[in-house]
Amino acid sequence: xxxxxxxxxQAGGAxxxxxxxxxxxxxxxxxxxxxxxxxALAAEGFEEVVVARPGPEDVAEDLAAERLARALxxxxxxxxxxxxxxHAGRVxxxxxxxxxxxxxxxxxxxxxxVDPAITLATVAPHVRVAKGTLVGTVKIxxxxxxxxxxxxxxxxxxxxxxxxxxxxxxxxxxxxEVAGQAGTLNEKGRKAVEGxxxxxxxxLADCVTVPHEREAMAAALERLQGDVLLILxxxxxxxLHDDGPEAVRRAGGTVARFxxxxxxxxxxxxxxxxxRPVIGLPGCARSPALxxxxxxxxxxxxxxxxxDDDIAAxxxxxxLKEIPIRPQPREG
Numbered sequence: 001x002x003x004x005x006x007x008x009x010q011a012g013g014a015x016x017x018x019x020x021x022x023x024x025x026x027x028x029x030x031x032x033x034x035x036x037x038x039x040a041l042a043a044e045g046f047e048e049v050v051v052a053r054p055g056p057e058d059v060a061e062d063l064a065a066e067r068l069a070r071a072l073x074x075x076x077x078x079x080x081x082x083x084x085x086x087h088a089g090r091v092x093x094x095x096x097x098x099x100x101x102x103x104x105x106x107x108x109x110x111x112x113x114v115d116p117a118i119t120l121a122t123v124a125p126h127v128r129v130a131k132g133t134l135v136g137t138v139k140i141x142x143x144x145x146x147x148x149x150x151x152x153x154x155x156x157x158x159x160x161x162x163x164x165x166x167x168x169x170x171x172x173x174x175x176x177e178v179a180g181q182a183g184t185l186n187e188k189g190r191k192a193v194e195g196x197x198x199x200x201x202x203x204l205a206d207c208v209t210v211p212h213e214r215e216a217m218a219a220a221l222e223r224l225q226g227d228v229l230l231i232l233x234x235x236x237x238x239x240l241h242d243d244g245p246e247a248v249r250r251a252g253g254t255v256a257r258f259x260x261x262x263x264x265x266x267x268x269x270x271x272x273x274x275x276r277p278v279i280g281l282p283g284c285a286r287s288p289a290l291x292x293x294x295x296x297x298x299x300x301x302x303x304x305x306x307x308d309d310d311i312a313a314x315x316x317x318x319x320l321k322e323i324p325i326r327p328q329p330r331e332g
Contacts, residue, residue, distance in 0.1 A: 014032070055144075065138045096131060104160040193232065232281045262319075264320060
């Protein structure tokens with residue numbers, strides 16, 4: 001693509017590279033200069049303008065952006081995404097509904113290595129999205145890009161973006177009480193958990209409160225309704241064999257892991273009971289603020305199994321927020 005100043009009488013059909021005012025109106029950069037624009041610029045005294053002139057093998061920015069977006073998302077409905085109309089070399093990709101972002105990181109990196117003018121920016125993998133959330137944006141930085149480079153980028157990134165939809169529709173929550181517990185604590189926890197579920201389109205189908213005793217907890221878990229079972233105890237879980245995990249085992253379930261390298265959210269455990277996932281929530285789940293439980297709940301809600309490697313990998317980026325009531329233990 002050629003770029004630079006040319007005499008105004010030779011600028012017809014080229015792309016204006018810098019905005020200009022003529023006859024009281026703005027001629028925006030990126031405008032293809034036709035007879036009306038040339039006449040208006042001449043009336044303002046312009047003798048030359050800076051233009052871009054694509055070569056025969058170049059693809060204009062809007063067409064290039066649309067082609068790349070279509071390669072990224074060949075079937076938008078299946079991918080859970082909608083594509084905006086191209087404008088100024090940009091196409092946005094937005095979520096059709098709640099879920100988590102499914103990003104093929106290697107493909108996105110490969111695309112962005114092809115040509116500096118061909119770009120894709122996305123949210124981080126597994127980020128929770130809602131209807132209308134911007135998941136990715138294609139931006140062609142120059143007015144046109146070489147067709148061969150565009151073809152390479154399209155091939156490199158085919159099918160790289162999607163939204164993994166929520167697969168579970170209901171949840172059950174078990175709350176426990178300990179001696180001396182504030183009467184509002186469980187209600188605060190229920191509201192916060194229900195808000196998290198609502199954001200995912202999941203209904204709180206069942207909520208029970210029981211004494212913080214293993215047998216009572218196990219019996220409640222056996223009866224608890226929902227596609228996923230959540231436990232929020234009045235006393236924080238401190239060990240793999242503490243009351244919460246042990247209640248899951250006594251109810252006939254299994255516990256896969258206790259503890260995660262995310263703060264806040266360290267004291268989480270998860271497992272299964274009768275084929276249903278179980279999540280032992282940390283105390284910070286009583287707050288609507290982001291914590292490690294969100295990352296686990298969102299992935300499980302979208303049908304993903306959580307492995308030890310998955311949780312171990314959450315440590316990078318897992319320092320979410322300093323907690324004002326306890327800055328010293330972390331820093332000391």
